[in-house]
Amino acid sequence: MLPIDIFLSALANGLMTGAVYALVALGLTLVYGVLHIINFAHGATLTAAMYAVWVAHDRFGLDPYVAVFPLTVLFFALGYALQRYVIGPASHGSDSNILLVTLGLSILIENALLAGFRSDTRSIDVPYGFSVVEIGALFLSLPKVIAFAASFVVAGLLWLLMAHTDIGKAIRAVSREKTGAALSGIHVEHVYAVTFGLGAACLAIAAALLMPTFLVNPRVGNAFVLVAFTIVVLGGMGSVAGALLGGLIIGVVESLSGLYFGESLGQIGIFLIFILVLLVRPSGLFGARA
Amino acid sequence: MTEVTRRTLLKAGSATGAVLAMPAVLRAQPAPVRIGILQPVTGALAQDGEYGRLGAQIAFDEINAAGGLKALGGAKLEMVFGDARSTPEGGTQEVERMEAEKVAAIVGGFASPIVLAASQAASRYAIPYICDVGVADNIVTRGLTNTFRFGPGFGIVTSTALDNLVKLNEAAGKPAKTVVIVHEDGLFGSGMAKLLQAQLPGRGFEILETIAHPTPSRDMSNVALRIRALNPDLVIPSSYYAEFVLLARTMQQQRIRPKGIYAILNGAASNFRFVKEFPDAANLVMDCNHWADPRKPKTAEVRKLAEAGGRFWLYNTALNYSCVKLLADAIERAGSTDRAKVTEAIANSTFADHIMPYGPTKFVNGQNQGAAPVNTQVQNGDIKVIFPDAFADAKPIFPAT
Numbered sequence: 211m212l213p214i215d216i217f218l219s220a221l222a223n224g225l226m227t228g229a230v231y232a233l234v235a236l237g238l239t240l241v242y243g244v245l246h247i248i249n250f251a252h253g254a255t256l257t258a259a260m261y262a263v264w265v266a267h268d269r270f271g272l273d274p275y276v277a278v279f280p281l282t283v284l285f286f287a288l289g290y291a292l293q294r295y296v297i298g299p300a301s302h303g304s305d306s307n308i309l310l311v312t313l314g315l316s317i318l319i320e321n322a323l324l325a326g327f328r329s330d331t332r333s334i335d336v337p338y339g340f341s342v343v344e345i346g347a348l349f350l351s352l353p354k355v356i357a358f359a360a361s362f363v364v365a366g367l368l369w370l371l372m373a374h375t376d377i378g379k380a381i382r383a384v385s386r387e388k389t390g391a392a393l394s395g396i397h398v399e400h401v402y403a404v405t406f407g408l409g410a411a412c413l414a415i416a417a418a419l420l421m422p423t424f425l426v427n428p429r430v431g432n433a434f435v436l437v438a439f440t441i442v443v444l445g446g447m448g449s450v451a452g453a454l455l456g457g458l459i460i461g462v463v464e465s466l467s468g469l470y471f472g473e474s475l476g477q478i479g480i481f482l483i484f485i486l487v488l489l490v491r492p493s494g495l496f497g498a499r500a
Numbered sequence: 501m502t503e504v505t506r507r508t509l510l511k512a513g514s515a516t517g518a519v520l521a522m523p524a525v526l527r528a529q530p531a532p533v534r535i536g537i538l539q540p541v542t543g544a545l546a547q548d549g550e551y552g553r554l555g556a557q558i559a560f561d562e563i564n565a566a567g568g569l570k571a572l573g574g575a576k577l578e579m580v581f582g583d584a585r586s587t588p589e590g591g592t593q594e595v596e597r598m599e600a601e602k603v604a605a606i607v608g609g610f611a612s613p614i615v616l617a618a619s620q621a622a623s624r625y626a627i628p629y630i631c632d633v634g635v636a637d638n639i640v641t642r643g644l645t646n647t648f649r650f651g652p653g654f655g656i657v658t659s660t661a662l663d664n665l666v667k668l669n670e671a672a673g674k675p676a677k678t679v680v681i682v683h684e685d686g687l688f689g690s691g692m693a694k695l696l697q698a699q700l701p702g703r704g705f706e707i708l709e710t711i712a713h714p715t716p717s718r719d720m721s722n723v724a725l726r727i728r729a730l731n732p733d734l735v736i737p738s739s740y741y742a743e744f745v746l747l748a749r750t751m752q753q754q755r756i757r758p759k760g761i762y763a764i765l766n767g768a769a770s771n772f773r774f775v776k777e778f779p780d781a782a783n784l785v786m787d788c789n790h791w792a793d794p795r796k797p798k799t800a801e802v803r804k805l806a807e808a809g810g811r812f813w814l815y816n817t818a819l820n821y822s823c824v825k826l827l828a829d830a831i832e833r834a835g836s837t838d839r840a841k842v843t844e845a846i847a848n849s850t851f852a853d854h855i856m857p858y859g860p861t862k863f864v865n866g867q868n869q870g871a872a873p874v875n876t877q878v879q880n881g882d883i884k885v886i887f888p889d890a891f892a893d894a895k896p897i898f899p900a901t
Contacts, residue, residue, distance in 0.1 A: 216729040219754075223721040329546030331742050335777055340753050349754050423749070424718075425742055429543065433716050468722040473713035474685045476722065 212469070215347035220469040221462060226354040228461015229361035233416040234434050235441035235453040236368060237409030243448025244385040244405040247305055250312040251292075253435030254319035255410055259285055259417035260426040261323060267334045267421070274336065275356070278418035282411045289410025294403035324428040333425040357419035364415055365454045368408070372450065381405055385448065437464075440484045446497025455495060459483070532578035533569060533837050535560075535827065536598035536606035536627070537820075538618055543586025544716050547741060548610050548767070548816050551806075552632055553581065555820030556607060558805050563828050571835040577828065584609065588617035595621040603627065604837040605830075607823045610816065612636035612687045619647040628843045630827055632819045633790065635765060636687050640866040646839075648846050648863055650823050651790055651856070652871040654688070654765065658695045661764045661788035664875050664887045665734075666703050668760075668786075668898050675899045676733035676759050679705045682723055682747065683738045685712040692738045692764060708732050717743045724750040733759045733899075741767035745774055748781040759899035763787040770876050772812040775883060782878045784900040786886070791874040792818035793857035795891050802855055822854035826861060829853065857891065 234256060241249045259281065266277035297315070301307035341352035372378040383391040384401045392398045424430075441460050445452025460480055468476025487494060537556045539549035560577045568574040580601050582594030591614040598606060605628040609615035615634035622629040623646045631639055631647065635654040640647060652660075669676050681696050683689035693710050700707055708730045711723050720743060727735060735751075735758050737744055745768050748761070761784070763769040769787035792799045792815065799818070806817045830845035831837060852860040858870040875887035877896055884894030 212726075212729050216725050219725050219728075220722055223719070223725075227719055227721075324542060324546070329541055329550050330773070331547050331745070333745065333777060340749070340780070342753055342755075351750075351753050425745065427546065427742070429546075430716075433718050437718075465719075465722060469725060473711065473717065473720075473723060477714065 216469070217466075219348050219350075220465045222348060222350055223354070224462035224465025225458055226350070226358045226461070227465065228458040229358040229454075230416055230419055230457075231434065231437050231441055231461055232454045232457020233361045233364060233412055233419070235438040235445070235457055236365065236450060237412035238435075238438050239442045239445065239448055239450065239453045240368075240405055240412070241409045242442060244381055245308070245402055246385075247308045247312070248439070249406075249409065250309060251315040251319060252312075252409070252413070252438065253431030254316040254323075255285075255289070255431070256413045256417060256434060257323060257426065257428060257431035258319055259410075259414045260421060260424075260430060261327060262414070263417050263421045264332055264334055264426055267336075268332075274334070274418040274421045278415055281414040281418060285414035286407040286411040288407075290403045290407035292410070293406035294399060297406070298399060298402065320428055320431075327428065329428060331425050331427045334421055336422050339422050351423060353419070353422035360415065360419055361454070361457075364412065365450060368412075369450050371408075377401070377404055437480060440480055442494075443484060444487050444494055446494030449494070449496035452494055452496030530568075530573040530575035532576045533572065533831060534578050534580050534601060534603045535824070536580045536582060536595070536601075536603035536608075537824075538582045538584055538591060538594055538598075538606055538608040538614075539820075540584040540586040540590070540610055540614060542583055543590070545586040545611055545740065548633070548814075549584070549586075551811065551814040551816035552608055552610055552820045554806055554809075554811060555802075555817035555822075556824050558802055558817070559821045559824035559828070563825070569828065569832055571832045572837070577824075584614045584618065586611070586614075588613045590614075591618035592621045594618070595627070598622075599625045599627065604839065605630065605827050605842055607827055608632050608820065609634050612639065612691075615639050616687070619644060622646055626839050626843070628827075628830075628839060628846055630823045630846070632823050633816060634688075636691055644866070645847075646843055648866045648868070650826055650854075650861065650868050650871065651819055652873055653867060654692050654695065656871065657765055657788060657873045658692065658699065660873050661762075661875070662696075662699055662703055664788065665762055667887070668762075668896055671896075672898050674704075677704070677706060678708050678730075678732045679734045679736055680708050680727050680730055680732040681710040681736050681738075682727075683710070683712055684715045684740060684743060686715060688765070689738045696736060696764075705734070713739070713743060715740050715743060717746065720746040720750050721754075723747055724754050724756060727751065727758075728754055728756050735761050737761065737763050737769075738765055739767060741771060741774070744768040745778065745781075748774075748785065749778060752781045757901045759901055761785045761900075763789075765789050765873075769878070770883060771814055772883065775878050775881060776812075779881050783880070784878060784897055786875060786877045786896070786898075788873050788875050788887075790815035790819055791857065791876060791885065792855045793891065794885065794893065795857075796855050798853075799855040818855050822856050825854055826851045857888075 263274050266272040301311045342349040380396045380401050441456035445456030463479040467479030539552040541549040564576045568576040584591035595618050607630045610633045612634040615631045619629040623644045629647045631649040637653045637655045640649050683693040766787050768774040769785045770789045775782045803813050829851045834841040834845040850860040862869045876883050877886045885892050886896040
């Protein structure tokens with residue numbers, strides 16, 4: 211039997227890691243909820259964002275927590291442009307085409323990163339990288355505590371945006387009834403692009419929160435995107451609150467099953483949950499019933 | 501009308517003759533010898549593959565600049581590069597392509613599963629295959645006559661590592677008694693863990709637990725937490741680069757300070773990138789691994805070339821450089837690119853012009869008998885050799901706490 215402080219450390223670590231997973235899943239669930247497609251380029255975009263954080267630190271000496279502001283704006287703009295001028299026109303509005311286009315984009319982005327940055331694993335060393343917050347016998351990594359808090363702030367802001375702004379209302383209208391929204395004067399293509407931009411902006415924030423403790427190589431996004439898919443399904447596809455709760459649950463499950471059944475089997479816990487949700491509650495925790 | 505004299509006819513004739521002879525002169529330049537270089541340069545192991553390719557390229561450039569293969573009339577070496585994409589299937593597909601491109605031999609593979617699959621595929625066409633880094637023992641115990649390994653297998657590495665560990669521990673008054681083994685759950689890490697489990701108890705160490713982890717891993721916190729709970733004297737990790745870096749950083753963060761981190765064939769502990777980027781996490785980590793021989797002048801030369809492109813100095817580069825040189829020597833002695841002759845020449849090779857700390861090669865069932873690992877320790881931002889004594893440039897610092 212493991213001591214209680216080890217259990218609590220694993221629990222806290224799972225929550226903190228899960229919060230970042232949630233942030234990665236937020237963008238995915240948003241795009242799914244509005245455009246009704248799975249964005250296969252999500253992982254590659256995360257990788258690109260992580261490289262952007264690395265470049266900001268390595269070349270311009272910017273701390274990730276400072277770089278997060280310009281990068282969020284930059285990635286919003288990139289996401290917007292990508293949907294508006296590449297994915298939208300290339301897919302001709304057909305869902306299956308969008309899937310293929312995003313898949314193609316992910317391959318393109320990954321290989322462009324490979325060509326530009328080579329295959330080396332890169333990380334950044336920030337002065338607080340090894341700082342810990344001591345709570346009793348628990349040593350919580352400071353960057354992870356920050357990531358945990360920031361994920362809640364971002365999810366809250368996103369919820370506010372969706373609930374109380376014109377663009378939020380437009381996004382919700384388009385996600386419910388595209389044609390009706392278009393008839394009432396909402397520019398659907400613009401709303402699609404804004405949604406995609408928000409998804410990419412979430413990834414920029416996730417990247418900035420990850421980099422002080424993690425590393426980047428041209429394929430690193432893939433390690434997160436499968437988990438993000440699971441969270442999206444668990445939370446209820448398209449639900450912001452669901453993504454946050456789903457992320458935390460998956461983080462804890464992964465951490466505790468890793469602790470008790472071994473790291474290699476820890477991943478199984480995630481997929482067991484995935485299958486269970488599909489069997490018991492296919493619409494997810496916060497999903498509308500079909 | 502101009503009169504055609506005998507003289508002008510002769511002149512014209514000899515000029516025509518000279519023109520006709522031109523292609524013959526061109527033909528005299530021997531066809532390049534195509535060598536397959538197989539490395540994973542995309543996927544999880546891409547970083548290692550890149551450093552392997554770099555070593556092969558340095559050897560190609562050196563041989564070609566020195567006039568190519570003398571026995572083949574100065575034929576140049578031409579690299580047919582294959583990206584194994586970090587998977588055995590990727591490696592096998594590239595071997596098929598290399599066969600279509602008529603390579604004389606193949607060098608590389610890096611990871612054991614890739615080498616196992618690729619050398620098996622190469623054996624169907626009797627292509628001589630030289631494994632660069634892969635350490636799984638069955639690479640050379642399957643009875644494939646085309647497969648050779650220049651470096652040590654993990655049987656040799658583990659027993660050397662354990663011999664040195666015992667020496668280290670005894671010299672310090674036996675402070676270490678308990679061990680936690682951490683390993684990646686692939687062929688390399690699992691095989692290594694099995695060997696350690698079999699051999700450590702006999703050498704006076706108690707194994708508290710063996711922890712496996714997948715590659716890639718997003719987080720090594722759980723592994724670190726288990727280590728903290730078990731509080732071992734020694735941690736023995738065998739992982740690829742990214743996972744060990746995460747583990748070492750997390751251990752530092754969780755203030756886990758065992759008496760020693762004694763890595764075996766670790767992807768990061770003998771990597772200058774890790775040492776430069778995380779000097780505190782890397783300090784005093786020991787590793788038993790492939791390492792170029794610092795006494796040989798050629799080592800410094802190759803290292804300089806490798807580092808010229810902003811790269812770090814890794815054993816992959818040294819091993820691939822040496823393997824290509826070994827192959828080129830075999831082709832020289834075979835005097836031909838005939839695969840059977842090249843295979844025979846490698847099997848009988850006594851090649852010594854390499855940069856590893858081995859003597860002349862001597863292959864028994866494809867395994868180079870003189871191949872041996874060395875022990876290194878990160879000391880004050882540098883990687884020092886602590887064993888074997890013959891060329892150690894530092895005394896081990898143990899226990900670390």
